[in-house]
Amino acid sequence: MKSFFNMALLLFSMASFSQYKISGYVTDTNNQKLQGVAIHVEENNIETTTDDSGYYEINALPKGQNKIIFNYIGFETKSEMVYTDKAIQVLNVQLVEKEQHLDEVIVSTLYNKIQSQNVMKVEHASVNSLKQKGATTLIDGLATLPGVAQIATGNSIGKPVIRGLSGNRVLVYSQGIRMENQQFGEEHGLGLNASGIESVEVIKGPASLLYGSDAIGGVIYFNPEKYASLHEKVTLLEQQYFTNTQGTATTFGFKASPSNFKFLVKGNYTSHADYKVPNGDRIINTRFIEKDFKAGIGFANSKLATDFRYNYNNLNLGLPEEDIENSGFRNPLFPKQEVDNHVLSLNQKLYFKNSKIEADFGYSLNNRKELEALNEIALSMKLQTASYNLKYYMPKMGKWEAIIGTQGIHQINTNFGEELLIPNAEVNDFGVYATTNFAWKTNVLQAGLRFDNRNVNTTTHGIVGEEGYFEGINKQFTSFNASLGYKTNVLESITTRINIASGFRAPNLSELTSNGVHEGSNRYEIGNATLKNEQNIQFDLNLEYKSEHFEWFANGFYNHINNYIYIAPTGAVIDGNNVYNYVQNNAQLYGSEVGIHFHPHPYDWLHFTSSFENVIAKQDGSNLPLIPANQWKNNIKAEFEYGNWFKEGFASMFLNYTFKQNNFGEFETKTNDYFLVNFALGGKVAYRKTNFNLSVNANNMLNKTYVNHLSRLKAEGINNMGRNIILSLSFAL
Structure with missing residues (x-):
């Protein structure tokens, strides 16, 4: 672990404090300013929201090409590509009203595309939406997704099943790393609590190219x-x-x-x-x-x-x-x-x-x-x-x-x-x-x-x-x-x-x-x-x-x-x-x-x-x-x-x-x-x-x-x- 912290300190020391800034207004098709629009910079996970005048400002845009995603309930998700070729930029965005699901960014695949641009079909659900379905535990919520089930021992132990495969054939990731908890055992559950988890993504099918052994299912x-x-x-x-x-x-x-x-x-x-x-x-x-x-x-x-x-x-x-x-x-x-x-x-x-x-x-x-x-x-x-x-x-x-x-x-x-x-x-x-x-x-x-x-x-x-x-x-x-x-x-x-x-x-x-x-x-x-x-x-x-x-x-x-x-x-x-x-x-x-x-x-x-x-x-x-x-x-x-x-x-x-x-x-x-x-x-x-x-x-x-x-x-x-x-x-x- 000491080497991990040393590497982190080294990377911090390499950082320059020069910043690239971007700002603008978000409106609907009638030019009405939209308050509370969620704005997400995909590269470094910076988030902000528009104020009551529809204005936003991001002060730490990463170098190079960036994808900025605008999400607002009741409106179609919009993504904009921005290149940091100057220190200060203005980007005004207009959202189109539409009654359908938000197009989420998929993190579990390598290219982190929004679902409509993704080659693989990935099931995505927020933990809040799983709770609205009455999930008692995290694995209960997973079992409500198409193609996902659970092997359960009462209310406390649940093992995920994807299209009939389970155990060491299904790989679980949390916090960006693989979970290893003796998952070969029939009575060994996930060991994860829904608290502090934002959402879940499920890749159905072999994902060994992305994750190696144990992602066969x-x-x-x-x-x-x-x-x-x-x-x-x-x-x-x-x-x-x-x-x-x-x-x-x-x-x-x-x-x-x-x-x-x-x-x-x-x-x-x-x-x-x-x-x-x-x-x-x-x-x-x-x-x-x-x-x-x-x-x-x-x-x-x-x-x-x-x-x-x-x-x-x-x-x-x-x-x-x-x-x-x-x-x-x-x-x-x-x-x-x-x-x-x-x-x-x-x-x-x-x-x-x-x-x-x-x-x-x-x-x-x-x-x-x-x-x-x-x-x-x-x-x-x-x-x-x-x-x-x-x-x-x-x-x-x-x-x-x-x-x-x-x-x-x-x-x-x-x-x-x-x-x-x-x-x-x-x-x-x-x-x-x-x-x-x-x-x-x-x-x-x-x-x-x-x-x-x-x-x-x-x-x-x-x-x-x-x-x-x-x-x-x-x-x-x-x-x-x-x-x-x-x-x-x-x-x-x-x-x-x-x-x-x-x-x-x-x-x-x-x-x-x-x-x-x-x-x-x-x-x-x-x-x-x-x-x-x-x-x-x-x-x-x-x-x-x-x-x-x-x-x-x-x-x-x-x-x-x-x-x-x-x-x-x-x-x-x-x-x-x-x-x-x-x-x-x-x-x-x-x-x-x-x-x-x-x-x-x-x-x-x-x-x-x-x-x-x-x-x-x-x-x-x-x-x-x-x-x-x-x-x-x-x-x-x-x-x-x-x-x-x-x-x-x-x-x-x-x-x-x-x-x-x-x-x-x-x-x-x-x-x-x-x-x-x-x-x-x-x-x-x-x-x-x-x-x-x-x-x-x-x-x-x-x-x-x-x-x-x-x-x-x-x-x-x-x-x-x-x-x-x-x-x-x-x-x-």
Whole structure:
């Protein structure tokens, strides 16, 4: 970490205090000045807003070419390219009124285009919009997006699933660095809290070109909360109450941008009791307590931009099992997990006349313990990961853009408990890549090539022939990958995207080295040191139609995976546990997501959205396990205002139908269909000089008895949560 800080100080010392300034007015087509327009400089993440006269001013525009984005609710997003060829510039902008979604900048792809200019179709959603859908946790909100589901253990543990792939096949990024938290385990969740997260982006499909190993199924990219606008400070207090679990979530935050320096802090405390199923029973030990703290400090001028972030997350959660004697109310019972997660990240950008360098450095410490009883630590693993990601954006040549980069991680796993799931190990990744983007008229062509190398080195532990023996290994995994994408407007209102990409995943430590009972699965698992890379190729087709009052989309995909790794029974039994081996075979996944968005004129306040998604997954003629059932999601939303005291009001009715899952894996059972009704109501209340947001969500409003096919409690005959009403109140001071 010391080297990271030394590098940051060096980069600061290189900075010149000369500034490039830009200012102007933002109006509508009737030349009316617009107050509160959000203005974002993409290069160094500086933000400001127009004042009551529609005027804005930015005093630290980076050197070279800049994209400035103007966002205003009810108006079409507009981006302007500005080149800093003089110290002071004037840019007046006119926005066109239009009732459709804002075109967000996509951060998870290399070129950071707005979605309409992006070759890849990326799902984007703000955390606030996920909360309006009644999400209890961050992963609950993700599961409302098309093509995304979750493998859940009660209310506390959720693992994301993208088009049927999960675990180490889905890479999670937060604060610009990859999250490493022993995600191979079935009972290991994200370890992230929604507090302090601005939005999420989901890449569905292989993204190994961008991120290397483990992005074979896709990427979930969490964008941290933005700093306050220049010369502003904001204090936030938010309180939530959940009726089903009698849970509470309290959030406090403060951020300010007094000058080129900016900072923020945010803390959250969440506590849930056991959740209740529709018949009134509580599922013992599904309770959990979570503490989360985030902090950031940034600096930006015309030569550089720096963003340093820290996140501490502590999760104390119960593990539901049979014959647990209930006691207390909120404190988790034994067996339980205690997980500490520390994440530090440094994002650094240096601007030159026609190019720039961007670097991300990260360090994470995941300390995971499983306790069977008081002072009895059965499992204790400490995972330390240092990572880097360096990108050089080459000078733009006409319509051509190009990036070259390198990425890598250094990871150490150390055991301290009585039991070992995986041995002590060291993992080193190194990757290099190059990509180019060519745009003309409404067409964009993007291509890239990448090479990766992973080295896995483990230590020998235990006695040969006994449970808990791990033979040391030293394995090398290499892979070349490529991607090719094309986007065009076949008509003015119809956009087509076609992508072909390959991806890979090196076997994880559990698959290579396991030798013992995995308590979370009640299986004796034996690893396979001869496993090869999983290697896939996926074809994606996206069609979108957008008009002023009607939109539709259709996504289709086919994913072929060579050497797909899965676990299969051997027929043997050790100490009363069935023995399973890790083996490989080819697999195929294919499916689609289709949907519409309709807001009829002149009733522009009314919105109707509907989407259908399905995945079919096969290997060697049989179904893959943990594949989500087909879903049909519908939402009717009304937007309204009442007088001068209730603004930005909304009322939503969610009608979601999940089909029967008859395509179940060899060790699964079919799951019945079910229909859920959710409701949401909220808005901004103005009382005297105080403004606050108020919302009410009712999930499973009809108290339907059901079980999700991906619930890990399904095998125990335990249903999903019953009716849950969520009350939210937040103040921004």
